[in-house]
Amino acid sequence: MKIAVLGGDGYCGWATALYLSAKGHEVAIIDNFSRRLWDHELGVETLTPIRPLAERLKVWQQHTGRAIESFVGDVTDYDFLSSTIQAFEPEAVIHFAEQRAAPYSMIDRKHAVFTQVNNVVGTLNLLFALREYRPECHLVKLGTMGEYGTPNIDIEEGYISIEHNGRRDVLPFPKQPGSFYHLSKVHDSHNIMFCCRIWGLRATDLNQGVVYGTLTDEVAIDEALINRFDYDEVFGTVLNRFCVQAAVGYPLTVYGKGGQTRGYLDLRDTVRCVELACLTPAKPGECRVFNQFTEQFKVLELARMVQVAGKHIGLNVEIDHLPAPRVEAEEHYYNAKHSKLIDLGLQPHLLSESLLDSLMNIAVKYRDRIDESLFPPQVNWRNVHNDRKRNLRRVATFS
Ligand code: NAD
Ligand code: USQ
Secondary structure (H helix, E strand, O other), X not given: OEEEEEOOOOHHHHHHHHHHHHOOOEEEEEEOOHHHHHHHHHOOOOOOOOOOHHHHHHHHHHHHOOOOEEEEOOOOOHHHHHHHHHHHOXXXXXXXXXXXXXXXXXXXHHHHHHHHHHHHHHHHHHHXXXXXXXXXXXXXXXXXXXXXXXXXXXXXXXXXXXEEOOEEEEEEOOOOOOOHHHHHHHHHHHHHHXXXXXXXXXXXXXXXXXXXXXXXXXXXXXHHHOOOOOOOOOOOOHHHHHHHHHHOOOOEEEEOOOEOEEEEEEHHHHHHHHHHHHHOOOXXXXXXXXXXXXXXXXXXXXXXXXXXXXXXXXXXXXXXXEOOOOOOOOEOOOOEOOOHHHHOOOOXXXXXXXXXXHHHHHHHHOHHHOXXXXXXXXXXXHHOEOOHHHOOOOOOOOO
């Protein structure tokens, strides 16, 4: 298939682009490198030393003989995006190209507004470009499990059958997102559903859980292909952060009681899920929703697993409970369905089997690059004001 990967220079996008290219698909990456700029803005670096995209692509072609085309530009620029869609003529578009950190969206007004404009406008532009130039193309859009929040009932895959005053209907599952970022995903979902309904576009909204790990078969081919591994308080996700903290003997930063339960998946399952969605596209007019995670854990459970794994390689790991910087339930019911991707053939990698190889050993390998000042959380949900200095001093001023 001809598959365009929007956000292909990022964490999930890079792994996906290589995986699909290795499988024989014709892949193009579309990215404006804003993620690399946000690292500069925050004064942080990924644990793993990632190379410029052009160099990465050259090395990939040298090893595999397979070329990946790149289009550098901003998906919020309609002229750029629509001309790229016309030039590449994709059969599927995988849309990863958004600002994806909840804490980044909660720094101040400017970052909240930027996140929602970047994400919602980019997706809207894509919907218009597809309608105009590739109406048969399948949109595979990365959403998030965080769209649902943590309701006190089972979470369905996108839709729920409701009986109300004696009448029955199947409706979108209620959303209770927990940050301006997560809200942007809800707005996207509504726009996608609407465009499928009125124009007959076809889409799969992948409500993904928290991703962990950095190794996939393809990036392991050469050090120059290495993927991101973020551990700073803004872009670092919890399990990646815990492993890096363990590697330098820093007490694991559990926020509050640690009873926050989320769905998690290995990056190797992300790439497979996306492939499965592409290979079995939604029908015209259909907006499918898959919950994309493989296991659920409480934050404190993860910390204890990292503690045990650390012991195996001689690390003495302590666990700290910090005052919760976010406004979220610290103990709650959580039971989210996630069978649709399994039904399509997903065979999950389990955390218990990959914690050491896929995470801890990487953290230890790059230990010299770890900056401990990036561990304590500064962005506090209660301190979101117009003035960024009230929430995160590390941010440089960009106009
Ligand atoms: P990432 O920040 O590593 O990658 C996103 C990429 O998109 C970056 O390379 C960035 O430069 C690019 N981008 C952002 N805005 C753009 C724009 N306007 N124009 C062009 N390119 C743009 O993020 P990720 O972790 O790879 O996440 C990818 C997607 O998956 C996001 O939509 C995210 O919400 C979703 N997701 C991620 C996780 C996770 O744990 N990482 C979990 C659930 C969902
Ligand atoms: N947490 C800690 N300690 C830390 C970091 C996080 O206890 O040092 C807690 C958070 O408070 C939260 C949980 O761990 O309860 C997960 O936080 P996270 O930062 O790992 O993930 P989150 O902010 O939810 O965002 C990540 C991705 C985002 C994606 C989301 C999927 O950055 O793009 O949408 O995971 S989900 O959580 O299902 O919404």
